[in-house]
Amino acid sequence: MLITSAIISGLGLGSMYGLIALGFHVTYVVSNTVNFAQGSAMMLGAVLGYTFHVRLGWPLPFAAGTALTLCALFGLIVERALVRPFVERGSNAWLMATVAAGIVLDNAMLFTFGKEPRSFPSVLADKPIQIFGAGVYPLQLIIPVVGIAIAVVLHLGLNHTRRGKSLLAVVQNPDAARLMGINVKSVVAVSFAISTALAGLAGLLIAPLFNVNSDMGTLFGIKAFAVAILGGMGSASGVVLAGLAYGLIEAMVTAYLGSVYTQIVVFTIVILALAVMPNGLFGRAAVNKV
Numbered sequence: 001m002l003i004t005s006a007i008i009s010g011l012g013l014g015s016m017y018g019l020i021a022l023g024f025h026v027t028y029v030v031s032n033t034v035n036f037a038q039g040s041a042m043m044l045g046a047v048l049g050y051t052f053h054v055r056l057g058w059p060l061p062f063a064a065g066t067a068l069t070l071c072a073l074f075g076l077i078v079e080r081a082l083v084r085p086f087v088e089r090g091s092n093a094w095l096m097a098t099v100a101a102g103i104v105l106d107n108a109m110l111f112t113f114g115k116e117p118r119s120f121p122s123v124l125a126d127k128p129i130q131i132f133g134a135g136v137y138p139l140q141l142i143i144p145v146v147g148i149a150i151a152v153v154l155h156l157g158l159n160h161t162r163r164g165k166s167l168l169a170v171v172q173n174p175d176a177a178r179l180m181g182i183n184v185k186s187v188v189a190v191s192f193a194i195s196t197a198l199a200g201l202a203g204l205l206i207a208p209l210f211n212v213n214s215d216m217g218t219l220f221g222i223k224a225f226a227v228a229i230l231g232g233m234g235s236a237s238g239v240v241l242a243g244l245a246y247g248l249i250e251a252m253v254t255a256y257l258g259s260v261y262t263q264i265v266v267f268t269i270v271i272l273a274l275a276v277m278p279n280g281l282f283g284r285a286a287v288n289k290v
Helices: 002-031 038-055 060-088 092-115 139-161 161-174 174-179 186-208 215-229 236-256 258-278
Strands: 129-131 134-136
Touching: 002 038, 002 161, 002 215, 038 060, 038 092, 038 129, 038 174, 038 186, 038 215, 060 092, 060 186, 092 186, 092 215, 129 215, 134 186, 139 161, 139 236, 161 174, 161 186, 174 186, 186 215, 215 236, 236 258
Parallel strands: none
Antiparallel strands: 129 134
């Protein structure tokens, strides 16, 4: 019963890490940059979903759609104000700028939403169902399906469609992409909007299982970036598989050793894995053409 509960919980958590990490993947393959405010975008999705649905009483689909739209808008603002100006000048200062954006957003939510954790009502059944003797909430079964489905769509869309290949061309050769009629700036901006929308979706999905609070995204964001690196930043399927593996290991360690050892053991495994495979499980070494 313990192992069944740990596996299902691990798959749910791993899918959340994978969804947020997919945001890192999208911006990386399109612009060779990432948004380090991803964890904060996840928190924003959960907080906005709670505010619209619980406080204002909006229907859940409308509340979720509005929350995801605002998360995407946050991504557009980050790209336009905090990434593009530095990239155009050949500076890597966007790294710190996006970190700062996350800190600002976290504190803004702290002052407006408050520090007290709040419970998000379950979108499906309030009571767990029994699977092999373990109590499991239906949402825990749906979350992995959503994460894997999005990863498959992204992989197929980017690698097997004309539009997707044109998006990948932006980072490989921006000048050639412009000659093909691709609006490079718009494509990069859209990738950031998709990135933060994915993080917001993760926040909405995880909110009924965890309490909603203003600092819930910090650790999720760190773990998701570790997952993105571990899976191979350029591989959507690798990122999700790494997220599932990370979630399973984390749940197993927590179940059998206790939460005190969780971060120590899991991050040690991440370090060892990257020492053996520096480009991640499914990543490929960069090829320098001369």
